[in-house]
Amino acid sequence: MNTLRPSVLQPFRRISSARTYACARPFSLSVRQQDDFARPERTEYSKPIPSSPNFYTTRAAFYDQLTQLEKAIGRSEAYLRNQHLLPLPDFARASLPPLQPVWKDQIEMGLEFRTKMTTTRYRKITKLLNQLNDFQRIAKTGGCPELEDKLGSILELYESSKKEALLSRGKRKPVVLDEYGRSYTLGKRKTSSARVWMIPVQVAPKNDTPESLLGVLSPTYPVTTTTILVNNLPLNQFFPLPADRERVTRPLKVAGALGKYNVYAIVRGGGTTGQSGALGHGIAKGIVAHDPELEAMFRRAKLTRRDPRMVERKKTGLAKARKRYAWVKR
Amino acid sequence: MKKGVEKQNKSRQKLPIFKPLPLPTNADQKHPLLTANKAPMHAPAFKTTAILDESAVGRPFIIHARENDPNRAFGLPRNLWLEFRLLSKPYTVVREITQDVAKLLESAQEKSSSNTRVVFTGRPGCGKSFLLFQAVEQCLQQKWIVVYVPRAVDLVNSTTSYAYDIRTQTYLQPWYSYQTLLRMLTVNKDLLKNILLREDLVLEKSTLPKGTPLTIVIETALAEKQRSVAQAPLYLDAVMKTLEGQNQYPVLLAIDDMQTLYGKTAYRDPQFLPIQSYHLSLPRMLLEYASGKRSFHKGAVLGAISASRTSHPIPLELRDALDLHTEEYPIASPYDKRNKSLVEYADGLKAMPVPEKLTLEEAVGVFEVWKGQRVFGRSNFFYDEAFMGKYTESGGNARDFVWKGLLATLDA
Incomplete structure (x- = not known):
């Protein structure tokens, strides 16, 4: 009984393509x-x-x-x-x-x-x-x-x-690092978008001393710094406001990765808040691409989330989205 | 009417300086609320021998107050003044370029000032004015005679009186000349008393014979203030001519906001046309030293442009001389009109580009100074992260690192 009889499922066939109307006659x-x-x-x-x-x-x-x-x-x-x-x-x-x-x-x-x-x-x-x-x-x-x-x-x-x-709809495409170890990610906020390329800073350890050459002492690594170029300008020249700059570096701070990557970005559209937010979003996605272990943490910190808030629409009968016209007696 | 006058006077009164009340005897002296806000930070004194040491780069130094402090006598550029007000003491960090300037001055010590005419250039906030101030401080310690103009814009923005002089066909600035004499005396008193007047100084009612020590000359000018203010340009001219001729001491002429001297001024002539800067006595004198038309027997002329002064962009003549034609400046066409006199006055100036970025160790020095002042941070604060964050955000720019980084942050 435990064997599958061939007659259990008859060969399932597709319907022939001949037309079979009830009224059709040869x-x-x-x-x-x-x-x-x-x-x-x-x-x-x-x-x-x-x-x-x-x-x-x-x-x-x-x-x-x-x-x-x-x-x-x-x-x-x-x-x-x-x-x-x-x-x-x-x-x-x-x-x-x-x-x-x-x-x-x-x-x-x-x-x-x-x-x-x-x-x-x-x-x-x-x-x-x-x-x-x-x-x-x-x-x-x-x-x-x-x-x-x-x-x-x-x-x-x-x-x-x-x-x-x-x-696969609604699922994120995995970011692939290229042959040089660069990531390319896209960040968005309000109406701004940022294309972000990130590459780990490459530094050779200092191996000058004989002790380190012999392996007695572990090699020392110099402190590296992160350079962020936005539209070909240094961060401080592109964003004059400190709040904007801090928004850009926040993901790096959360990941403890200041000095680990160099960032090149092109931002378009929107104002300074949107552009800095978009850049921060792009950097956050880039960090996750380089270091997938941080994915859960970044998700919980809402750094990799695209902020869905946009301009609130204007309503009829109101001056703006919320502003009401002044009350006039006559 | 009287009431209004009184009110005006009241508002003009200076705010008294805050002085903390003495603590009660039984108070806990070590309580954080009762200790002084700014802890004095221990740093070595700013001395030429100390700063030329290799390990000095990136270390903060302290400039101890003296009787002839140049920053008290001549004043300081606005940014420096504000920074020193916030700090408990004037601290300054030695950079690699500080050592370069020290070496430059060492070589200039025995040469004519026309050989060493250098202008510090660079982006806004990269530390040009600080570097000039450090150079002034070094020269004073090495027995140079120092003339420091921290805000050259005050010479051309029509803030002091001026009068036309038929003899020289220039507009004299008596009050500013008088002030300059006073300041020179305060700072260089010890050296000026050894220098003797080279020619007779013929004044309106008297004559100062040659061989008079310069201190006496200046003191004479100061003694009769009412009368001598009008004659101050004469005094100043005689003093400067004597300084040119002597070879006992090298002379440093340091001019901040140098680009403001190259162009039209806010002063107006009787036809209400703007007066050219080289028709005003003091800017003309500075321009002549800068262009090498006049020179000190031994010494140097140092200048710094202030790139962040939007009211005075760097004029084309100066840009040509300093070769400032990078993308941060508007494109200059060879067909743009140049003032021939100004081209002459800018001739031979050498640009000394100040590095755009603080190196990491220099930034550490700056960070240590402000951290020592407790301007930010709290217990269990991640200073490493704050430092790296602010350094990244400022892109290494010194002013942004301090003013828009450490002092503006809400992180700490």
Whole structure:
């Protein structure tokens, strides 16, 4: 009983591309009709047998698929029950690894089924698919590779071609250091944006003394400094306000990385506050790229977060976003 | 009417200096609230031998007050004055360029001042005025005669009286000349008494014979203030001519805000046209020494431009002479009009670029001074991080490091 019978899941096939309308008749029919008129004596002949049992539903393709899915669900459920993997207690179900499905959308599915895919029909299909997906998760965790493969081959027919893009949406692209160890990151604040290149300061240790050459003393490292160039100007020339400058160096201070990197940045758009904020954001992302261990700390300090605050809109009936017009008696 | 006058006088009254009350005898002397705010920091005295040492770079030195303090007699540029007011004592940090200037002055000691005419250039806040002040201090210690003009802008901004003189066809500045004489006497008294007047000084009602010591000459000018103010330019001219001729002592002429002398002044002639600086007696004298038309037998002329004075941008003639045509200045075309007289007055000046950045050890010295004053920080304060942060933020610029870094921060 524990073996997967070949008949559990019949080979799942796609619908043939021939058009099967309920009203469609073979072209030869009309020829026969012509013959009928030509021949004086009419003979009784049977109706052609419909290609699908769902022929008279007018949506044979859709209901065929639906039936097959239901069958697959029924069979795999039976199989899993046999394997004692169903019913699954709640705690076990909760601990299943996630298997995020992205089904074809309503329009794509409509083309596939050659039916007008209403929301109700689409929901019917996706409900079944989700069920199958759950079974696949159980099969995967429960150690039924055969069933898993078969379910996988069924489900992949319904999966969206844009699955990867949709799943990676909203996730940050990992920053890749180039051959010289430079990072390139983008920072934003208000309407400003900053392109930031960062490179670790490279200093050779002082190995002049004979003790250090012999390895008796550990080599001494000179204190290095960070140089920040903004639009080709030193930081102090580009930002005259101390508050702006401190905003730029804050991530370096939090990371304790003052003197570790040299920074080159190009900032565009907005004012000084926005530009310095954008630069700080870009530097924070750059530090994380160089030192991934700081990722959690920077996230908690909200340094790598893009500040979503923007200018509040003006409202009708008000002078500005919040300012009210003066009250006038007449 | 009277009331108004009284009010005006009241507002003019100086605020009294804060003096802390004596502590009660049973008070805990060591309580942080009762101790003086500014702890005196121990630093070696600013001496030429000490600052020329290799280890002196980046170390703070203290300038001890003397009777003939140049900063009391001549005054100081505004930024330096304010800084010394905030510090408990005038501290100064030796930089590599300080040593370079010391060596330059050493070599200039035996040469004519026309051979050593140097102007300190550099971006705003890089330490030009401080360097000039250090040079003045060094020269005084080495028995030079020092004439220091800390704010040359005061010579041209129409703040003192002026009068046309037919004989020289220039506008004399009697009050400023009088003040200059007074200051020269205060600072260089010991040396001036050994120098004798070279020619007879013919005045309105009297004549000072040649061979009179310069101290007597200046004291005579000071004695009859009412009358001698008008004749002060004559006195000054005689004194300067004598200084030119003597070769007992080298003479240092130090001019801050030097670029203000090259251009039109705020003084107006009877037609209300701006007077050229070389038609005013004092700026003309300084320009003549700067251009080498007049020179001291032994000595040097040092100048510093003040790049942050927006009312007086550096004129084209001076920029040509000092070769200041970097991207921080507006582009100068060879077809732009230049004043020929000013081109002559700027001729032969040499630029000495002051480094844009403090080196790390120099910055450490500056940091130590302000840390010693407790202007920032608290217990368990991360001084290393504050230092590196402020150094990075200021890009190594000295003024930004102190004024927009250490003194402006809310970190500590």
